[in-house]
Amino acid sequence: HSVGLIGAPFSKGQRRDGVEKGPDLIRSAGLVEKLRAQGCAVKDYGNMTFEEVANDEPVGNVKRPRAVGSANQRLSAAVHAVKNDGHTCVMLGGDHSLAIGSIQGHAAAKKDLSVVWVDAHADINTPLTSLTGNIHGQPMSYLIHELHSKIPVLPNFSWIKPCVSAKDIVYIGLRDVDPEEHHILTLLGIKGYSMTEVDRLGIAKVMEETCDYIFSKVKKPIHLSYDIDALDPSISPATGTPVVGGLTYREGVYITEHICQTGMLSAVDMVEVNPKRGRTEDEISSTVNAAVDLICGCFGKRREGNHSADYKMP
Numbered sequence: 001h002s003v004g005l006i007g008a009p010f011s012k013g014q015r016r017d018g019v020e021k022g023p024d025l026i027r028s029a030g031l032v033e034k035l036r037a038q039g040c041a042v043k044d045y046g047n048m049t050f051e052e053v054a055n056d057e058p059v060g061n062v063k064r065p066r067a068v069g070s071a072n073q074r075l076s077a078a079v080h081a082v083k084n085d086g087h088t089c090v091m092l093g094g095d096h097s098l099a100i101g102s103i104q105g106h107a108a109a110k111k112d113l114s115v116v117w118v119d120a121h122a123d124i125n126t127p128l129t130s131l132t133g134n135i136h137g138q139p140m141s142y143l144i145h146e147l148h149s150k151i152p153v154l155p156n157f158s159w160i161k162p163c164v165s166a167k168d169i170v171y172i173g174l175r176d177v178d179p180e181e182h183h184i185l186t187l188l189g190i191k192g193y194s195m196t197e198v199d200r201l202g203i204a205k206v207m208e209e210t211c212d213y214i215f216s217k218v219k220k221p222i223h224l225s226y227d228i229d230a231l232d233p234s235i236s237p238a239t240g241t242p243v244v245g246g247l248t249y250r251e252g253v254y255i256t257e258h259i260c261q262t263g264m265l266s267a268v269d270m271v272e273v274n275p276k277r278g279r280t281e282d283e284i285s286s287t288v289n290a291a292v293d294l295i296c297g298c299f300g301k302r303r304e305g306n307h308s309a310d311y312k313m314p
């Protein structure tokens with residue numbers, strides 16, 4: 001595996017400070033060294049810088065649109081470049097509004113994508129359905145062809161072109177979906193495995209069905225957008241919007257192991273790690289270590305163990 005790593009220390013898609021510290025926390029937990037130790041080539045492109053936007057007044061109830069639009073335009077270019085360099089892109093957030101730029105940039109390099117969205121939330125509110133105005137609850141609405149007519153003009157958002165079809169999306173881990181979002185998911189017929197389906201089917205069947213579904217016609221490159229709050233807060237409490245009844249650590253890792261073995265993973269987002277939401281160092285490290293382990297699972301780490309192809313027994 002060849003990995004291109006981008007840090008996106010950005011927090012303005014939501015209200016809580018601290019999530020911009022995610023990239024460096026995940027690096028300091030040894031992500032790059034661990035990926036290299038398991039045989040990956042890793043190029044770390046460093047952390048992005050984002051322009052300060054003054055007087056970023058809400059538009060309707062959409063908060064910080066200019067900062068979010070500008071940051072995602074830069075991220076889109078960065079992800080596009082990483083893909084053009086031939087890597088699987090790993091984007092470390094930062095809040096989930098960054099999926100706008102990550103998926104847009106990925107689609108610029110690989111036009112036909114499937115999206116696996118692992119999250120307690122659907123993040124598919126439009127600017128007009130959002131109850132909070134926080135853009136980290138809206139990213140998918142800007143990206144989906146079938147919702148384009150429902151998106152109003154927003155400053156610094158005109159560069160965004162819908163790039164994903166509803167039929168190419170699968171959600172896993174849902175358990176806190178707004179009524180307006182549930183209507184959109186139903187209307188568009190978007191495939192979703194909520195925690196109810198995870199309980200009913202088991203994670204192995206969920207992943208088998210997910211891959212059958214996204215590969216049903218053409219085998220499209222996978223964009224895996226992983227919100228750490230998909231995991232149960234007992235594992236990952238240090239996040240902005242924790243929701244009880246989440247994925248176990250084992251289920252979370254199984255998802256990444258299964259996606260890895262498809263050989264179709266093309267980009268990963270790992271977002272919403274927020275150290276300020278951890279009440280103890282242990283809560284922060286549990287959250288950060290889970291994020292690292294999930295990414296390592298995406299790139300070949302196996303719980304059965306691994307050994308390099310060229311290993312020679314002494």
Ligand SMILES: N[C@@H](CC/C=C/[B-](O)(O)O)C(=O)O
Binds near residue numbers: 095097133227229240
């Ligand atoms: N549906 C809520 C929650 C959003 C959660 C966003 B997250 O999944 O990125 O944490 C909203 O629209 O504000």
Ligand SMILES: [Mn+2]
Binds near residue numbers: 096121136227
């Ligand atoms: Mn999210």
Ligand SMILES: [Mn+2]
Binds near residue numbers: 227
């Ligand atoms: Mn979430």
Ligand SMILES: [Mn+2]
Binds near residue numbers: 227229239240241272
């Ligand atoms: Mn979150």
